[in-house]
Each structure stands twice: as C-alpha cells, then as structure tokens.
Amino acid sequence: MSETPRKPAEAHGGLLKRLERRLESALFRHRGATVAVFALLTLWLGWAALGLRPDASFEKMIPVHHPAIANYLTHEDNLRGLSNVVRVVVENRKGDIFDPAFQEVLRKVNDEVFYIPGVDRAGMRSLWTPNVMWGEVTAEGFEAGPVIPDGYDGSPRAIDQLRSNVFRSGEVGTLVANDLRSALVLVPLMERDPDTGQRLDYGRFATDLEEKIRARYENEGVSIRIVGFAKVIGELIDGALPILGYFLLTLVLTAALLLWYSRCLRSTLTTLACCLIAVVWQLGIVRLMGYGLDPYSILVPFLTFAIGISHAVQNINTTANAVLDGADKVEAAKRSFRTLFVAGTVALLCDAVGFATLLVIRIGVIQELAISASIGVAVIIFSKMFLLPVLMSWTGVSPAAVSHARRRRAHLPWLWQQVARCAQPRPAVVVTLAAAALLALGHWGARDLQIGDLDPGAPELRTDSRYNRDAAYLVEHYATSTDVFVVMAETPPQGCRDYQVLAGMDLLAAELERIPGVQRTVSMSDFAYRVLAANNEGNLKWHAISRNKYALGGAFQKTPKEYIGNGCAMTPFVVYLNDHKAATLSALMGTVRDFAARHDSDKVRFTLVGGNAGIEAATNEVIRDADHTMLMLVYAIVALLLLIEFRSLRVTLCIVLPLYITSVLGEAIMAWMGLGVKVATLPVIALGVGIGVDYGIYIYNRLQSYLDRGHPLAEAYLLTVSTTGRAVAFTGLTLAVGVLTWIGSAIKFQADMGLLLTFMFLWNMVGALVLLPALARLLLPATKPAAIAPIPQHAEH
Structure with a gap:
C-alpha cells in the first residue's frame, strides 16, 4: 500500500x-x-x-572529563609553566642580550609582569628570577648559583659573568634565543584567584600586557613579542569589539x-x-x-x-x-x-x-x-x-x-x-x-x-596577525617552542629515582623523537645523563643512566624541581613540538598509549596529562x-x-x-x-x-x-x-x-x-x-x- x-x-x-x-x-x-x-x-x-561582559576561560576550552585532562587537573600544581602560560619575548634589535641597557629593560619587564593580577609568581622563570640557576662540576665539586650574578651592576665585568652564567645554565634555546638576540619571561597563569576564587579576566590580563609591557617598553631598539592562550583570547576579544x-x-x-x-x-x-x-x-x-x-x-x-x-x-x-x-x-x-x-x-x-x-x-x-x-x-x-x-x-x-x-x-x-x-x-x-x-x-x-x-600558530587569527608573527619568531629562534606535550611518569613515593623509571623515559624519548614535528624531549633522565657525566669529569663513558641508586640520588639532587613531582611520585616528561597540527598530535597520543601498554609496570605508569598541545590533542x-x-x-x-x-x-x-x-x-x-x-x-x-x-x-x-x-x-x-x-x-x-x-x-x-x-x-x-x-x-x-x-x-x- x-x-x-x-x-x-x-x-x-x-x-x-x-x-x-x-x-x-x-x-x-x-x-x-x-x-x-x-x-x-x-x-x-x-x-x-x-550587564553582559566578555567572558573567556581556559577551563571552558578544554574537555575536563577526558582522562588526560583529568590527570592534568589532578597534577596541575606540579605542571606550572607547561600548559596555561604566556611567553613575553624581549628582543634587542641592535645587538645581543649581553648589553646593560637591554638587561635593564628585561629586568623591568620581568618586574612589571610579576605584579600583573593572575600571574602564578612562584612559577615565573626568566634570567632575572632566582629560580633560574647555572651549575657546573669543578675540581672543588659542584658549583651553582643564579644566572644574574650577585651584585650585578651592568659593568663590563658583570656582563662577562652574566655571559658565562647563561652558557653554563643550559637555558640557550629555552629562556635565551639561539642567536642570543632575545630572552623571554615565562609566565604561568592561575585560572582562579586563590584568595577570592574569581576567574581570571583574560581580556583585562591581555590588555595589561599590551599597556604595561608592549606599549611601555617597545621602541626602536627593543621589540616585545607575546604569545600564549591568554594573548589569543585577548586578540579574539579585541577583534570582537x-x-x-x-x-x-x-x-x-x-x-x-x-x-x-x-x-x-x-x-x-x-x-x-x-x-x-x-x-x-x-x-x-x-x-x-x-x-x-x-x-x-x-x-x-x-x-x-x-x-x-x-x-x-x-x-x-x-x-x-x-x-x-x-x-x-x-x-x-x-x-x-x-x-x-x-x-x-x-x-x-x-x-x-x-x-x-x-x-x-x-x-x-x-x-x-x-x-x-x-x-x-x-x-x-x-x-x-x-x-x-x-x-x-x-x-x-x-x-x-x-x-x-x-x-x-x-x-x-x-x-x-x-x-x-x-x-x-x-x-x-x-x-x-x-x-x-x-x-x-x-x-x-x-x-x-x-x-x-x-x-601553526593560532589558526583562529589571520596568518599575518601580530600574534602569529610573534609565534613564528619563537619557533624560528628558540629550541623549545610554545607547543608543549606532557606525559607523566607515575611511581610509588620516592620511586622516580629508580633505574627502570629513568630507562623507560629514555626509551620513550627515543620513540617520540622519531615522530615528525617533535623538536626535543626533556625529562629527569636527561638531567641524570648530564649530572652523572659531569660528576666524572665529563667523561663520555659516564654519559649514561647508572644502575647505582646512590649515583642516581646525586643526579636527583641536581634536577630542577619542575621535573620532579611532590614526593618523587610523579615526574613530567616534556615534549616540545614544531606545531600543534592534528597529524602530529594524533601520532603522539597513539605512540604514548602504545608505549604505556608495553612498558607500564608496578614501578611506573606512563599517563597523558596535557601541556597546551596535549590538551589540544x-x-x-x-x-x-x-x-x-x-x-x-x-x-x-x-x-x-x-x-x-x-x-x-x-x-x-x-x-x-x-x-x-x-x-x-x-x-x-x-x-x-x-x-x-x-x-x-x-x-x-x-x-x-x-x-x-x-x-x-x-x-x-x-x-x-x-x-x-x-x-x-x-x-x-x-x-x-x-x-x-x-x-x-x-x-x-x-x-x-x-x-x-x-x-x-x-x-x-x-x-x-x-x-x-x-x-x-x-x-x-x-x-x-x-x-x-x-x-x-x-x-x-x-x-x-x-x-x-x-x-x-x-x-x-
């Protein structure tokens, strides 16, 4: 019918x-x-x-129910500087960073950013923050100190000391450009004010960056470049006006x-x-x-x-x-x-x-x-x-x-x-x-x-936008890009110093660095290599991960605290990427999951936790x-x-x-x-x-x-x-x-x-x-x- x-x-x-x-x-x-x-x-x-006002939030942009994001939120306190961060780059157009006038500008930018509401001040890193150190092994033992020398006064002697400290710090490519013409301030953000509980006003924060940093310090001799999620949101809000x-x-x-x-x-x-x-x-x-x-x-x-x-x-x-x-x-x-x-x-x-x-x-x-x-x-x-x-x-x-x-x-x-x-x-x-x-x-x-x-960059913005030009500059001049992917090695308390854990990180690094789009990886195993060799007069035969727990304990003491979770039970494994393209992120997620399925044990579990690129993945x-x-x-x-x-x-x-x-x-x-x-x-x-x-x-x-x-x-x-x-x-x-x-x-x-x-x-x-x-x-x-x-x-x- x-x-x-x-x-x-x-x-x-x-x-x-x-x-x-x-x-x-x-x-x-x-x-x-x-x-x-x-x-x-x-x-x-x-x-x-x-009463409507612009409203944006880092939390609203991410799927909080996803296992990787849930892990990120659980370990958020141990991942400062790896997800919701802003990078303020100060470039010397007329020379390199070893210039007293340039260092004065960098100091002022660092101090100005420090007092902007929403900044996680304890996690800030730049040449002018005390948590950025240099270190070396000498005949007298291991020596270390802040990159900015005590009593720095901008004199030729102080500048020479600064130059030496920068090279000994290992921050070239990270906080200092590969061509030594610029340095950056790494600014982690707090999504909510710990005192009031109020959500960070991204529009206000982005405006503060423009008015207090770029407008005040950019001139014929100095360029200011700013990248990060907060700046993208600021650009979107400005474009929406x-x-x-x-x-x-x-x-x-x-x-x-x-x-x-x-x-x-x-x-x-x-x-x-x-x-x-x-x-x-x-x-x-x-x-x-x-x-x-x-x-x-x-x-x-x-x-x-x-x-x-x-x-x-x-x-x-x-x-x-x-x-x-x-x-x-x-x-x-x-x-x-x-x-x-x-x-x-x-x-x-x-x-x-x-x-x-x-x-x-x-x-x-x-x-x-x-x-x-x-x-x-x-x-x-x-x-x-x-x-x-x-x-x-x-x-x-x-x-x-x-x-x-x-x-x-x-x-x-x-x-x-x-x-x-x-x-x-x-x-x-x-x-x-x-x-x-x-x-x-x-x-x-x-x-x-x-x-x-x-x-690459922020596809929400025009290719020729100021933000995307700034992001391209960082990729071109720094060894560590703005696209960060983080894996967490979870262990029992004090278990991160175990040989099996560090060896697992080493194997994971070898697999990830074969993926197109991966720049480099950084984890506790890298510091173990470096410290163990340094403790033995730089002999390449010692450039390896020792099975001796006491030797590994010495390496552990020299590892930056951001690569060691509380109680040595969670250790971030950081992957720096050329970009956050879909194919790159998909390959990373698949590789990490496959690696975890093959190598997880009672001593260590490898889990996805984020980073800005990991969150996007x-x-x-x-x-x-x-x-x-x-x-x-x-x-x-x-x-x-x-x-x-x-x-x-x-x-x-x-x-x-x-x-x-x-x-x-x-x-x-x-x-x-x-x-x-x-x-x-x-x-x-x-x-x-x-x-x-x-x-x-x-x-x-x-x-x-x-x-x-x-x-x-x-x-x-x-x-x-x-x-x-x-x-x-x-x-x-x-x-x-x-x-x-x-x-x-x-x-x-x-x-x-x-x-x-x-x-x-x-x-x-x-x-x-x-x-x-x-x-x-x-x-x-x-x-x-x-x-x-x-x-x-x-x-x-």
Missing part, C-alpha cells in the same frame, strides 16, 4: 489546530495586553543585557533587502523591531543565566536576528496575499498566524534541535554556544509567532505591497517557471542524478577532512568522537520532528536528503579551505542542518496544501513556487547576507564561519527549491501527470 502524506492537523488528530485556534483567539482578543507584556519584558531583559559595526551593517543590508522584497516600509520596520526584540531577549536571558559573551559565541546574536528575519518574511508574504484576497488588516494577520503557526513552530524547533545537539560535546565553550543559540531560537518563537502577527494587525501592509503581490501573482518569471519544472518526471530524474553526483563529489572531497588545527579526540554522534543525533531528531508533523517517511526523506548533501559538500569545502573540525568550526555543521530544514518545511507545507485541494504535483509546485518558493529564496539570500558580513572580521575563524554558513544557507535553499520537488515526484505516490498551467489570477494563497 502506498504511503499517503497527511496534513499536520489530520496527522495530529486536530490537537495542533485546537491549540492554534485558542492561541489565535487569545492573542487577537487581547492585543493591547500582549504588546504591553512584550514591552515590559523587553525593558527588563534589555536592562539585564547591559567591532562586532557592533558588523551588526549594524547586517541590519542595514537586511532592511534594504526586506524593503525591496515587500515594497512596504511599515511591515519592514515592524519585522526589524520584532527581530531586534528577540536579540535583546536572548542577550538578557544569557546574562541572567550567569553567562557572558565568549569570543566563540559572540556571533550568536547575528544568527538570532537572521533567523528571525527569515521566518518573518513568510508573515509578510502571507499577510500581503491575504489583503490581496480582500481581507482587512486584522483578518489578514489572523490568516498569517493560522497558516504559519504549525510549520513555523516545527521549523523553529528544528533550529533549536540543531543547536541543542551541540550539548553532547562536553566542552564548556561549545555547550555555552548551544545554550545561547537555543535561547535565541526559543525567543524567536515568541516574537515571530505571537508578537509580529499582533503588530501586523495594526500596521497592515501598504497599498504598494498589495500591488507588488498582485504583480507577482499575475506573472511568474522564466527562472521560476524552470524551477517549477523540477516537479515534472524527466527534469526530476535529471535533478536527482545531479544531486547524487554532487553527493559523491562531496564524499570524495571530504575524505581529507581532519580533526584539529592544520596550521585531548580536545581533538573528544571532537572526533562527538562529530559523527552529533551529526547523527541532529538528523535523527529533525527527522523525528518531521515524521511527527507529516506522518510520512517519504516526505521526511524529501526534506532531509537535500540537507545531508549540503552537509557533505560543506565538509568538502572545509577540507578544500584547509579547515579542520575543531571547537571553532564544529558548530557550523549543526547550524547548517538546523536552520536549513526551515526551507523544506515551508516549501512542503504549502505544496501539501495545494495537493490536498486536488492539484496535480506539477501544478501544485508551480503554485508553491509563485508564493512560498519566492519567499524561501529571499529567506536564503537574507540569511546569507546576514552571515556574509562576517568575512570582514579581523578574527579568521569568524570569517571562515561566515563563508561556510553562507554556502550552507544558499545550498540548503537551492536544495529545497530544486531537489525537494524532484524527490517528491520520484518518492511520493504517483498522480496523473499534468501540464504546467499558468497561475490562476485569483488562486487562493
């Missing part, structure tokens, strides 16, 4: 129709009260929204397009007001829930506004056609509400589902984005479904809008006639085959899509695991909502298949653009599906209404194209224009999201207009073929 799609009202036993009638009666009987309630809520939530300008640009462009489409100033202004109210509500509710404006979710208000506009276009279209058919303002508004309530509500619920599925990714910043965006869609349901029809019952549409609707009804341009032909048998087959070819092309192009970053694994889960979940829930509304698997396929093709093509575009799937780009996929389904719902809802009146499919789709189809096309263009303005952002990931969403919105629109009717022709029960007839001038719309 063939499956026959049913109207939503029939499918739900009249429940939605009864709800629709009751809401319609209440809204239009109490129009003044409705507007008053909306006005009061807007004032309250607008006042709350004024002009976002208001982009929002105003979007507002102006959208208003112009809406006025051109409707030919009605009053309905354009009414629609803009309702969508702005939705944005105010969204921001206010987010603030009341205790969230701020994270750099990764600061574009959500754009989406809220664009989605509101796209749905409101259907109201304007339906109201104008109702007035053309003779209805007054109130009756036209009621018809608009009646026609769009079910389809619009289901479409917006699908939008919300697209956002809400991001909650399965247990990374704070993505979950906050999901919550913020879901709130935005929820308030659109109220402003668009309830407030807009009530306001339109007073404003109505202008005579120019009615005349424009009459001209559109009387004449269908050639392009739209060709679009309508997609519902005929032969064009339907051609369109479906073309879609299948695009799907195959998309799968082929998406095969190179990777998880994680594909570029763990984040990549979480995203890899959640990527397909999220996509399947969003499609499953959207399909379920469509089945509930239309009670037809065939109709559901007609609406969902174009979305799937767009998703696959979107992944191919990401691979072609060199974008990996990561925190900044993953939400795009869910957004594209959730918002794109709106087109198909509106198209099929109107198509079904004509089919129910007895029109053959081809004629029904011609009528659909002449009304809802045009509105859907305008909707797609409006959404695309709304996000296309993002490409001007100084923040690269925002520009990339703008391009990807523009592509997905346009292709979803094309799929709904072209592929949906073709699939309907092939999948829905056969009807008697009918020639495309001209649109009846007084056909019901």
Whole structure:
C-alpha cells in the first residue's frame, strides 16, 4: 500500500489546530495586553543585557572529563609553566642580550609582569628570577648559583659573568634565543584567584600586557613579542569589539533587502523591531543565566536576528496575499498566524534541535554556544509567532505591497517557471542524478577532512596577525617552542629515582623523537645523563643512566624541581613540538598509549596529562568522537520532528536528503579551505542542518496544501513556487547576507564561519527549491501527470 502524506492537523488528530485556534483567539482578543507584556519584558531583559561582559576561560576550552585532562587537573600544581602560560619575548634589535641597557629593560619587564593580577609568581622563570640557576662540576665539586650574578651592576665585568652564567645554565634555546638576540619571561597563569576564587579576566590580563609591557617598553631598539592562550583570547576579544559595526551593517543590508522584497516600509520596520526584540531577549536571558559573551559565541546574536528575519518574511508574504484576497488588516494577520503557526513552530524547533545537539560535546565553550543559540531560537518563537502577527494587525501592509503581490501573482518569471519544472518526471530524474553526483563529489572531497588545527600558530587569527608573527619568531629562534606535550611518569613515593623509571623515559624519548614535528624531549633522565657525566669529569663513558641508586640520588639532587613531582611520585616528561597540527598530535597520543601498554609496570605508569598541545590533542579526540554522534543525533531528531508533523517517511526523506548533501559538500569545502573540525568550526555543521530544514518545511507545507485541494504535483509546485518558493529564496539570500558580513572580521575563524554558513544557507535553499520537488515526484505516490498551467489570477494563497 502506498504511503499517503497527511496534513499536520489530520496527522495530529486536530490537537495542533485546537491549540492554534485558542492561541489565535487569545492573542487577537487581547492585543493591547500582549504588546504591553512584550514591552515590559523587553525593558527588563534589555536592562539585564547591559550587564553582559566578555567572558573567556581556559577551563571552558578544554574537555575536563577526558582522562588526560583529568590527570592534568589532578597534577596541575606540579605542571606550572607547561600548559596555561604566556611567553613575553624581549628582543634587542641592535645587538645581543649581553648589553646593560637591554638587561635593564628585561629586568623591568620581568618586574612589571610579576605584579600583573593572575600571574602564578612562584612559577615565573626568566634570567632575572632566582629560580633560574647555572651549575657546573669543578675540581672543588659542584658549583651553582643564579644566572644574574650577585651584585650585578651592568659593568663590563658583570656582563662577562652574566655571559658565562647563561652558557653554563643550559637555558640557550629555552629562556635565551639561539642567536642570543632575545630572552623571554615565562609566565604561568592561575585560572582562579586563590584568595577570592574569581576567574581570571583574560581580556583585562591581555590588555595589561599590551599597556604595561608592549606599549611601555617597545621602541626602536627593543621589540616585545607575546604569545600564549591568554594573548589569543585577548586578540579574539579585541577583534570582537567591532562586532557592533558588523551588526549594524547586517541590519542595514537586511532592511534594504526586506524593503525591496515587500515594497512596504511599515511591515519592514515592524519585522526589524520584532527581530531586534528577540536579540535583546536572548542577550538578557544569557546574562541572567550567569553567562557572558565568549569570543566563540559572540556571533550568536547575528544568527538570532537572521533567523528571525527569515521566518518573518513568510508573515509578510502571507499577510500581503491575504489583503490581496480582500481581507482587512486584522483578518489578514489572523490568516498569517493560522497558516504559519504549525510549520513555523516545527521549523523553529528544528533550529533549536540543531543547536541543542551541540550539548553532547562536553566542552564548556561549545555547550555555552548551544545554550545561547537555543535561547535565541526559543525567543524567536515568541516574537515571530505571537508578537509580529499582533503588530501586523495594526500596521497592515501598504497599498504598494498589495500591488507588488498582485504583480507577482499575475506573472511568474522564466527562472521560476524552470524551477517549477523540477516537479515534472524527466527534469526530476535529471535533478536527482545531479544531486547524487554532487553527493559523491562531496564524499570524495571530504575524505581529507581532519580533526584539529592544520596550521601553526593560532589558526583562529589571520596568518599575518601580530600574534602569529610573534609565534613564528619563537619557533624560528628558540629550541623549545610554545607547543608543549606532557606525559607523566607515575611511581610509588620516592620511586622516580629508580633505574627502570629513568630507562623507560629514555626509551620513550627515543620513540617520540622519531615522530615528525617533535623538536626535543626533556625529562629527569636527561638531567641524570648530564649530572652523572659531569660528576666524572665529563667523561663520555659516564654519559649514561647508572644502575647505582646512590649515583642516581646525586643526579636527583641536581634536577630542577619542575621535573620532579611532590614526593618523587610523579615526574613530567616534556615534549616540545614544531606545531600543534592534528597529524602530529594524533601520532603522539597513539605512540604514548602504545608505549604505556608495553612498558607500564608496578614501578611506573606512563599517563597523558596535557601541556597546551596535549590538551589540544585531548580536545581533538573528544571532537572526533562527538562529530559523527552529533551529526547523527541532529538528523535523527529533525527527522523525528518531521515524521511527527507529516506522518510520512517519504516526505521526511524529501526534506532531509537535500540537507545531508549540503552537509557533505560543506565538509568538502572545509577540507578544500584547509579547515579542520575543531571547537571553532564544529558548530557550523549543526547550524547548517538546523536552520536549513526551515526551507523544506515551508516549501512542503504549502505544496501539501495545494495537493490536498486536488492539484496535480506539477501544478501544485508551480503554485508553491509563485508564493512560498519566492519567499524561501529571499529567506536564503537574507540569511546569507546576514552571515556574509562576517568575512570582514579581523578574527579568521569568524570569517571562515561566515563563508561556510553562507554556502550552507544558499545550498540548503537551492536544495529545497530544486531537489525537494524532484524527490517528491520520484518518492511520493504517483498522480496523473499534468501540464504546467499558468497561475490562476485569483488562486487562493
């Protein structure tokens, strides 16, 4: 038996129709009260929204449930300077670091950074901190001292002593550049103030670095370079400040397009007001829930506004056609509400589902984005479904809008006639085959899509940004990069001095240093080699790990404390990388896990604990695991909502298949653009599906209404194209224009999201207009073929 799609009202036993009638009666009987309630809520939530502040956190960027991150948080006190750190590089443009004037600048920078709130002062390291030591073995025994000599006064003798100390310290390549022209201050940060418990204000911290360090000490002779997570967040916040300008640009462009489409100033202004109210509500509710404006979710208000506009276009279209058919303002508004309530509500619920599925990714910043965006869609349901029809019952549409609707009804341009032909048998087959070819092309192009970053530095920023230039300088001039991967050797108390433990570290170093992208490794075993040889007059025969526990005890005493955990029960094994590209991190994670499986014992266990690169590797694994889960979940829930509304698997396929093709093509575009799937780009996929389904719902809802009146499919789709189809096309263009303005952002990931969403919105629109009717022709029960007839001038719309 063939499956026959049913109207939503029939499918739900009249429940939605009864709800629709009751809401319609209440809204239009109490129009003044409705507007008053909306006005009061807007004032309250607008006042709350004024308290929004930029909000960023290191903890929100990491998956705290991942085993490696859990280990990192457990051992955080023993990993100072290896994860959330800032490096301040001071470069002498006119010479090397052994210059009294340069050393004075370096001292002042060190002291200035020391007092910036949020700095973990005990973990700071530079030539001017007392925890940076030199050491050597002499005829009298082992000698050591601070790199800056006691009584340093900048004299030639003091400078000569400093030079000797620097070379004996082993810090060349670490705290001192390989070319000796710059030195850095290593600044570990505290996520929370130990006294107040307040989270570190990254925006304020980044501003302090700029104002107190770079602006004060950079001049013709000295360059200041600053890298680290906190500085990236500062750059993102600074780049987000002009976002208001982009929002105003979007507002102006959208208003112009809406006025051109409707030919009605009053309905354009009414629609803009309702969508702005939705944005105010969204921001206010987010603030009341205790969230701020994270750099990764600061574009959500754009989406809220664009989605509101796209749905409101259907109201304007339906109201104008109702007035053309003779209805007054109130009756036209009621018809608009009646026609769009079910389809619009289901479409917006699908939008919300697209956002809400991001909650399965247990990374704070993505979950906050999901919550913020879901709130935005929820308030659109109220402003668009309830407030807009009530306001339109007073404003109505202008005579120019009615005349424009009459001209559109009387004449269908050639392009739209060709679009309508997609519902005929032969064009339907051609369109479906073309879609299948695009799907195959998309799968082929998406095969190179990777998880994680594909570029060095901070891919969220432009390649030529100040930050990425600073990061490139460090990679070029220092032996230890800013990308640090940490493995922890866990032992019983005092067990880290055991020969088996150090030998295991030695073997691990040999395996990791064969991986492309690994610069070097540093662990307690390296210091054991160095100290044991030094204690024996530098004889290379002693450059080995001794089995003698007393000899190892001597090496242990000379090992820097940051490489020995509390009680000698946890020893960091540090891996410095050229970059944090996805392939490098994946290879490291796999190698460490394989090594641990082969070498873990009662004496030592090798576990992943982080470092900034290790944290990113763990984040990549979480995203890899959640990527397909999220996509399947969003499609499953959207399909379920469509089945509930239309009670037809065939109709559901007609609406969902174009979305799937767009998703696959979107992944191919990401691979072609060199974008990996990561925190900044993953939400795009869910957004594209959730918002794109709106087109198909509106198209099929109107198509079904004509089919129910007895029109053959081809004629029904011609009528659909002449009304809802045009509105859907305008909707797609409006959404695309709304996000296309993002490409001007100084923040690269925002520009990339703008391009990807523009592509997905346009292709979803094309799929709904072209592929949906073709699939309907092939999948829905056969009807008697009918020639495309001209649109009846007084056909019901």
